[in-house]
Amino acid sequence: MEPFDIAGVLLAIAAVLAYVNYKFIRLPHTIGLMLLSLVISLLLVLIGQFFPGIEEAASKLVAAVDFDEVLMEIMLGYLLFAGSLHVNLNDLAKQKFVIGLTATLGVVISTFLVGGAAFC
Secondary structure, eight states, X not given: OOHHHHHHHHHHHHHHHHHHIIIIIOOOHHXXXXXXXXXXXXXXXXXXXXXXXXXXXXXXXXXXXXXXXXXXXXXXXXXXXXXXXXXXXXXXXXXXXXXXXXHHHHHHHHHHHHHXXXXX
C-alpha cells in the first residue's frame, strides 16, 4: 500500500470510530477514539489467537508501512490543521508575552545545545 492509501484508510477508520463514539458512547472525542481503537486492537489480538493467518497479515501490513513517511509527510499537516481549529485566538493574544518569551528561550537554548554538541 502507498502511504497516501494508508493515511486514507486510517482517516476512514477514525471517522467511523468518531461516528460510533458520537452516536452511542458519547465520550469526549479524543478519549472515545482512543478507547474504541484500544478495543479494536484487543479484538484483533484475540482473533489472532484463534486464526493465526490474521496475525500474519497484520504483521505484513505493519511491516510494509513506512511510519516516518506516513506521519511526517502526510498526516502531520492534517493533525496540525485540526489542532489549530481549536485554538482560541483571544486566549492566545492574552498569553503573547509568555508565548514569545518561551519560544525565544527555547530557540536560544536549542541553538546552544546543538551548537555545543556539534562543536564537541
